[in-house]
Amino acid sequence: MYLNEATLLNNVRLRYLKDKIYTYVGNILVAVNPYNDIQDLYSTQSISRYRGKSLGLLPPHVFAIADKAFRDMKVLSQSQSMIVSGESGAGKTESTK
Template identity: 50%
Template sequence: LVVLKYVRIVLVAVNPYKDVDLYDKSIYKLYRNGNVRQLDPHIFGIAEEAFSSLDQQKQNQSIIISGESGAGKT
């Protein structure tokens, strides 16, 4: 079941309405200080790239999260 997919630079997430274990510590460690472009699409990859650009290139960053009320954005 693919619930995360890149559409150009946008990460699209689909709520599968069941637990898919995408957010545990082992997944986080894969994306932390890793080559996120070689890994599957994930919000941890978006966060890592934003933080890396902020830290290394001193570029301001914005992450926009959008969706229906109750869709699981928090």
């Protein structure tokens, strides 16, 4: 698949319509604020499901990125960073709780 702006936006839109607010672009996670609650999106069961799993084994989720950074920090003995960026109201606070 050739990645261009139209392809990316269409993929994000189609996922959003299915309440799938997270999308991977390579190893980058794109999040779209759903402006409503999605049941079990941030549950302890979701955390457990992503723990120790490689990126791409499960659907895109902020927990997958957090777990990968945590595992890399332990294995590589190096600090890890995440950049959370977006406009006001984009959902940055919810994604980083």
